Amino acid sequence: MKIAITAVMISVLGSSATGQTTQGSAKTKKIVTANDVIDQIKAHVGVPWQEPTVDTFKAGDPQSPVKGIAVTMMTTLDVLKRAAANGQNLVITHEPTFFDHLDNPKQLPQGEDDAVLKQKREFVAEHHLVIWRFHDYWHRRNPDGIEEGNVHALGWEKYQDPANQYMFTIPETTVAKLAEESRVKLHAAVPRIAGDREMKITRVAFSPGSAGFHRETGALEMPDVQVLIAGETHEWETVEYVTDAHTEGRAKALILLGHIASEQAGMEECARWLRTFITSVPIEFVPTADMWAAPLSSDEKR
Amino acid sequence: MKIAITAVMISVLGSSATGQTTQGSAKTKKIVTANDVIDQIKAHVGVPWQEPTVDTFKAGDPQSPVKGIAVTMMTTLDVLKRAAANGQNLVITHEPTFFDHLDNPKQLPQGEDDAVLKQKREFVAEHHLVIWRFHDYWHRRNPDGIEEGNVHALGWEKYQDPANQYMFTIPETTVAKLAEESRVKLHAAVPRIAGDREMKITRVAFSPGSAGFHRETGALEMPDVQVLIAGETHEWETVEYVTDAHTEGRAKALILLGHIASEQAGMEECARWLRTFITSVPIEFVPTADMWAAPLSSDEKR
Numbered sequence: 001m002k003i004a005i006t007a008v009m010i011s012v013l014g015s016s017a018t019g020q021t022t023q024g025s026a027k028t029k030k031i032v033t034a035n036d037v038i039d040q041i042k043a044h045v046g047v048p049w050q051e052p053t054v055d056t057f058k059a060g061d062p063q064s065p066v067k068g069i070a071v072t073m074m075t076t077l078d079v080l081k082r083a084a085a086n087g088q089n090l091v092i093t094h095e096p097t098f099f100d101h102l103d104n105p106k107q108l109p110q111g112e113d114d115a116v117l118k119q120k121r122e123f124v125a126e127h128h129l130v131i132w133r134f135h136d137y138w139h140r141r142n143p144d145g146i147e148e149g150n151v152h153a154l155g156w157e158k159y160q161d162p163a164n165q166y167m168f169t170i171p172e173t174t175v176a177k178l179a180e181e182s183r184v185k186l187h188a189a190v191p192r193i194a195g196d197r198e199m200k201i202t203r204v205a206f207s208p209g210s211a212g213f214h215r216e217t218g219a220l221e222m223p224d225v226q227v228l229i230a231g232e233t234h235e236w237e238t239v240e241y242v243t244d245a246h247t248e249g250r251a252k253a254l255i256l257l258g259h260i261a262s263e264q265a266g267m268e269e270c271a272r273w274l275r276t277f278i279t280s281v282p283i284e285f286v287p288t289a290d291m292w293a294a295p296l297s298s299d300e301k302r
Numbered sequence: 303m304k305i306a307i308t309a310v311m312i313s314v315l316g317s318s319a320t321g322q323t324t325q326g327s328a329k330t331k332k333i334v335t336a337n338d339v340i341d342q343i344k345a346h347v348g349v350p351w352q353e354p355t356v357d358t359f360k361a362g363d364p365q366s367p368v369k370g371i372a373v374t375m376m377t378t379l380d381v382l383k384r385a386a387a388n389g390q391n392l393v394i395t396h397e398p399t400f401f402d403h404l405d406n407p408k409q410l411p412q413g414e415d416d417a418v419l420k421q422k423r424e425f426v427a428e429h430h431l432v433i434w435r436f437h438d439y440w441h442r443r444n445p446d447g448i449e450e451g452n453v454h455a456l457g458w459e460k461y462q463d464p465a466n467q468y469m470f471t472i473p474e475t476t477v478a479k480l481a482e483e484s485r486v487k488l489h490a491a492v493p494r495i496a497g498d499r500e501m502k503i504t505r506v507a508f509s510p511g512s513a514g515f516h517r518e519t520g521a522l523e524m525p526d527v528q529v530l531i532a533g534e535t536h537e538w539e540t541v542e543y544v545t546d547a548h549t550e551g552r553a554k555a556l557i558l559l560g561h562i563a564s565e566q567a568g569m570e571e572c573a574r575w576l577r578t579f580i581t582s583v584p585i586e587f588v589p590t591a592d593m594w595a596a597p598l599s600s601d602e603k604r
Binding site for chain 1: 520540
């Protein structure tokens, strides 16, 4: 039942955000090809690179000369179109391009003949795009680059635990107000709340993406954690668990922001980070549109 | 990446809802124990019972005399409390009780010492509840009992394909209006839409629960299907797929109702079905509260 696309983060239960990033002796080098960019990322991320990882090229020729770099949360076709229109031929994405954690959409009944997949692959080929995924090692970096971006976007640096970057003590608020703050600052189209939305809280765990039942309940098992913010999770696992905790009278609630909203700021952070050591090609953050339209309201006129 | 808790349904691509349910020679018998009830279900469901299946006892003594039967979508503690208060000691649930598809919450960091789990198990034991799951075979029945309940709640019998119970041709409407109709009739707290909410549609596939990428894209690959209604699904799979299909100019959209709202009516149907052959003990449908509170609105005063 473990979710394959987990945010590969340092354990919520006892991670440290205090270590210094080891940048080794890597120096800013002239960037020529996509491979050069990735080599620079590997040299600067501060964590030894090991296989297997999903952080690999997904499309295009790694030897292509790079004209511009687009950094994004999820390479939807909409993102690829905007990158191509901007002249960015290297796209660095946190999430899959081809609807599968390994970018191998073998579960599609029509396989490579699937019309949606085919048209997306054709667009990539016609525009000579090179796509590389930056998921595992952007999380494994210290601090986790995704969480760093979330903290920056929320303005929560002063509330963050020195010993655990995923834990926060914030000024007293309610679950609903916290969801609203997250909605606005992280651009979540449809946040959802399980538990008591009027509960007063100060202690928050933020687990970006889809970290799975083990990590999510690991945070909720901590006696002081009152609310967990996450991206998406299975209703028959973490959501039932937090709902039961609430019924048992425990001070526990869950806010799901949606996968994109819960990690997008972390890729904006990634673009900023890349600019610190790649200066010879333009780098732009291309936001992925939240795939959920505005929430329905029964008062809405249609 | 396959989701374990799939709605084990006859393939969306070519199922038949026209076959007659084979009830064999089972006759209404005096019900004494929980085991007797389950034996009657197996005799009436019309599909040969085979292992492995998740349709097993999850708690309590199958030899317990049954005073009353509660039928529910998901055995949250809230549901169990209402069943116990009503004097119903056999609870038949579609979804897990212990936060795991196999009701073995081994992913909990604290395992059986987890306080939430422990208190739930204690409640079950103290009230001598017997819990049995009815998932695989309620879907495998012909017609799929979950889908039958959804069709009943929506009033869509006249729109249903004779050759495929998951497919519907409805009077022209928009994606947003369809989502609103589903929200009201199926009691979905927070439906979400991917794709163009103003798109006009007539052709709908309804895949209850969490059937996974393969089945969901199998429906979306059908040229005439314009909108897929489902419970929950991964954003990096089906949601990215439908978003790209929309960007490619295809008439495809997705409505996610939430897992409970997408299957709850199917367990109300189950209670009605049980009453046709179990008459010696009272049977009640105990609705599971949708775990998502009302959607947030930026206009809302707090």
